[in-house]
Amino acid sequence: MxxxxxxxxxxxxxxxxxxxxxxxxxxxxxxxxxxxxxxxxxxxxxxxxxxxxxxxxxxxxxxxxxxxxxxxxxxxxxxxxxxxxxxxxxxxxxxxxxxxxxxxxxxxxxxxxxxxxxxxxxxxxxxxxxxxxxxxxxxxxxxxxxxxxxxxxxxxxxxxxxxxxxxxxxxxxxxxxxxxxxxxxxxxxxxxxxxxxxxxxxxxxxxxxxxxxxxxxxxxxxxxxxxxxxxxxxxxxLTAPVAAPGRADVVIGPQQVSLQIHESSGHALELDRILGDEANYAGTSFIRPEDIGSLRYGSEAVTITSDPTVPGTRGSFAFDDEGTPARAFNLIDRGIVRNTLSNRDSAARSGQTLTGAARSDGWGYLPVCFATHVFLQPGEGSLDELLQRMGDGYYIDDNRSWSIDNQRLNFQFGTEVAYEVKGGRRGRLLKNFSYGGITPQFWGSVEAVAGPSEFRSYGYPCGKGEPKQWGFLSHGASPMLVRDLRIGVA
Structure with missing residues (x-):
């Protein structure tokens, strides 16, 4: 051969x-x-x-x-x-x-x-x-x-x-x-x-x-x-102004939401991290095993799923790398943590539901818990309706930088673009926009998510494990409205 x-x-x-x-x-x-x-x-x-x-x-x-x-x-x-x-x-x-x-x-x-x-x-x-x-x-x-x-x-x-x-x-x-x-x-x-x-x-x-x-x-x-x-x-x-630092209402576009999901939801819900397996390399999680089923992670508007079976999206599969059939699970159901991203070993050790998230970067690596297709479920209405609901604030999208601590708790992100919004209408272009927060407070401030017509999916590479291996997956979302967000993070 x-x-x-x-x-x-x-x-x-x-x-x-x-x-x-x-x-x-x-x-x-x-x-x-x-x-x-x-x-x-x-x-x-x-x-x-x-x-x-x-x-x-x-x-x-x-x-x-x-x-x-x-x-x-x-x-x-x-x-x-x-x-x-x-x-x-x-x-x-x-x-x-x-x-x-x-x-x-x-x-x-x-x-x-x-x-x-x-x-x-x-x-x-x-x-x-x-x-x-x-x-x-x-x-x-x-x-x-x-x-x-x-x-x-x-x-x-x-x-x-x-x-x-x-x-x-x-x-x-x-x-x-x-x-x-x-x-x-x-x-x-x-x-x-x-x-x-x-x-x-x-x-x-x-x-x-x-x-x-x-x-x-x-x-x-x-x-x-x-x-x-x-x-x-x-x-x-190059000549655009910068938003004044402080607190503001913000509509976050689907590309930036997808990375927010990846860093503060997907990784935080990997069961091996929750059990401490990644502590010496990529960090653990603020979520504890006893939190599953009761922890208030976000607002009622926040339902986050894992569904590797969605066709056409990077990393879709019918069986994970331990042979577990893929199926959809609610990870966060109307703001409450319900499930994790688990493989057979972590599910057996913790008594949690097996969700089929064992992935490997080819034949030379052991399967580990990798985030699969982690999606924020859409709500209702268009982006324009979401901006009208916000009134005054900012619309931001397309990630430029990110940082998050090793418990997936404190974070800051920067975006490539931002637009000033007055009376629900987008106005002037702004540069160097940044925001920060604490994961459960941030997701708890999500007031609304736009409907299915605004949903977009993005494929990502992701590194994890020792020796490091790459996993390939997708995150999807519609734009979402976050109230009283801290902006202008240095």
Whole structure:
């Protein structure tokens, strides 16, 4: 299975043989074992102002095996050069578990019914089949549109795509085959002048936006038109005024809400953090195990869900990386914490509901609790109606900076743009807007959320774990109205 055999495991039958050979190599002494066989390909095409296009394609294929012996996990992973590597990885994982037996508090996984099936992203046009020249032509168009104003000092435009064949099997009888495709694009503009530097981005302020879709997703983004808009806005920001610090009512746009969800909701509700597992690296959570079911996290307007099954959004799946079937859960129900983002181990240790949030960055990593699709559920009405409800204040969107403490409690954020709002109408453009707060007080100040027609979803990369691994997920929201927010945070 050399580098030239890409796609050889797209066949579920071939994958089943390799998975079965790994499970067959696990000793009878093991209490549980699972195997993940993953084949991945990623393409990134970028161009910067004054530079040449740069395109890179990476491929990898490998297997990861977990074995539970006497309550202790063993794990081994290796690239797959031949079918025999599966059994080697399994024996190494078993040996590791045996060596660790008796060294710590034993893990006890409650029994579950096996789950088998397949899942595939709906794709109209394969992004890997698009000629390189066509990608370069689009990137050049976006670059030219964004760099038209004289004060634009730097532009980066990019297209990315990823596809994965992920196969899973365990000793409980689960057999799963999932095939994912993601496609995305970005443009980032930096303007310089009048003693200032400002930036604008589209369609998301972190490496653009990526969807679970094919090449057709790019058509929905209107990239050339939007690149011209953000180029002009970056220049306008150079001479824009700054809002006076103090307290104000604010309508927060969906992109900024999505990052607020990620940092103060998604991570705060990961059960391994709640149990203290991430304390020495990425922090814990202000939420305690005994708070689940009773803690007032936000206002009645705040219902936050986890639903990895939503189609078309980055990181959608039918089974997590421990084989748990994906389904929707209320994490926050009208302001009260009801569930967490959990894997089998954390759910068993704490007695909490298993919500299927075990994720891994490929075959070489152990699954950990990762935020899945964490969405703020929409309310009613349009953005204009929400602004009218606010009256005087600010409309803000598109994240520029963020900071949050290691308990996901105290935070401050900056946005790329803000607009002064008078009598419910947007007025002058403002720059360098920032706000801060304490998580439950902030979400408790949410008075209303706009309706489903205003809902937008954004795909994110997220780093976690030791060794660090990347998870890919989406957060979605409609604009929301927050009363008496602290603004002008230095």
């Amino acid at each position: 050399s580098a030239h055999s890409w796609g050889s495991l797209a066949s579920s039958a071939t994958a089943r043989d390799i998975l079965d050979s790994a499970l067959a190599a696990v000793s009878d002494r093991s209490e549980f074992a699972d195997v993940r066989l993953i084949e991945a390909e990623e393409m990134r095409s970028y161009i910067s102002l004054g530079g040449d296009p740069d395109e890179r394609i990476e491929q990898n294929i490998g297997i990861g095996v977990r074995v539970l012996v006497d309550g202790q996990w063993g794990f081994a992973a290796r690239p797959l050069a031949s079918a025999a590597d599966a059994a080697v990885a399994a024996r190494d994982a078993h040996a590791s578990a045996v060596a660790l037996a008796g060294s710590g508090k034993p893990v006890s996984l409650p029994p579950r019914e096996p789950s088998s099936g397949s899942y595939a992203t709906s794709v109209g046009e394969d992004p890997f089949a698009v000629p390189t020249a066509r990608r370069y032509e689009l990137l050049a168009d976006w670059l030219a549109a964004a760099s038209a104003p004289a004060e634009v000092a730097a532009v980066q435009a990019g297209i990315n795509a990823k596809r994965q064949h992920r196969h899973y099997a365990d000793t409980e009888g689960s057999r799963q085959h999932q095939h994912f495709v993601e496609t995305g694009a970005m443009v980032l503009v930096t303007a310089r002048g009048h003693g200032d530097v400002q930036r604008r981005s589209y369609p998301n302020s972190f490496h653009g936006n990526t969807a679970a879709a094919g090449w057709e997703y790019l058509s929905s983004l209107s990239m050339t038109e939007q690149a011209a808009r953000v180029g002009e806005e970056a220049v306008m920001l």
